[in-house]
Amino acid sequence: MEKIKLTYFNITRCGYYRFRDSALAFGGLSETLSDIKLWLNGKTLRQTKVFDPADGDSVFPVYISDLAIDAGTGDALLITWNETPTTAGGQVAAAAGDDPVGSVDVSLMDVPKGGIPGYPCFFLFIPSRSIVVTIRFDGQVHNGNPGLSRYIDDFLGKFSSHVVVVENDDGVRINGYVTVHGGEPQNVRPVYRSSQARVPGKLEWLIENRTQIRKLVRRDRLLAGVAPNYSRLQTIWNWFGITTPAVPHSGSVNFDFELDCSISEEQLDELVEFDALEHDKNKDIGFRMIGESGVIHWLSHVLVKQEIDIDVKRTHAGLTSANDLLKVLSNHRASILSIVPVE
16 A cells, blocks of 8 residues: 545646636647547657756656546546756766765766656546646655646647647748637637645635734654755754764654744745645644634645555556556545535
8 A cells, every 4th residue: 555645736727718718718628638648649758748948947848658537537647757857968966965065976877878867746637626636655755736737738739639730931830729620720829727726715814814923833754764854854953052963864753843933925825835745744834823822723724635545556666557546546536526625
């Protein structure tokens, strides 16, 4: 059995929309997923890339390694492969995490010819409720949703069956979008947007009462065997004035701390986003309010998320079959949907 962490996102736009009109003109989530699956047929992983990041872009190239759709429910399980950066020579750099600052050794490892260094991310789409659920296995840090959003947005704009392309002297350009093949291009634009699902009322209450926040509370668990966490644990010991701490090399350490502060609305938004990415039953961010002794308002109670145990086979690199994972999750479908707010 493996424990997975689920974070829920509402899909607010997916398809083609007339300018300054929020109503869907054509397309839609189910159709887009089917369109992607048809487009993937016969492609290699490298051929599934739909965008190249611009200079300074925080999202690296994203590929699709697998996609399965349930014919009965319309639910879909999509697995992306998210590329990680390499050196100018095409190598992956790894720093020795236990080396002291100022004397860090870096090793360079060759990427196999034709290889794409990266990591997988997993997404469950439930079109009937217009949601996508990010799935994180133990050890996964990123849920991959920013890359997914960029991918679908670019797919709709460049590669879907609604795209009309024409050839010219410079190659190929997009000439608009049609409802059906051979139709007249429509005055529409492709859009995919999602936002984190939130428990109705709770975040609004925090925003309205943020001026009453007097302390920021952080609860965390650090795995001592992970290099960055080992350094953090050393820093924590140093705060106590101990310069040569006996930091464990394995196991985990639970801790929490409080910080006197005032929070702006922008900072509150950043904390909500950060907590969603960090979600773990042993990790949380909370607030103490003026006049409420002993009460902590935890952000884990604001975002829609949960943890469940599933039985699925994965490779040593963390991959699994989209079809197998979709079948396993279908057995938990009622539980997954039970916490989705009804709008």
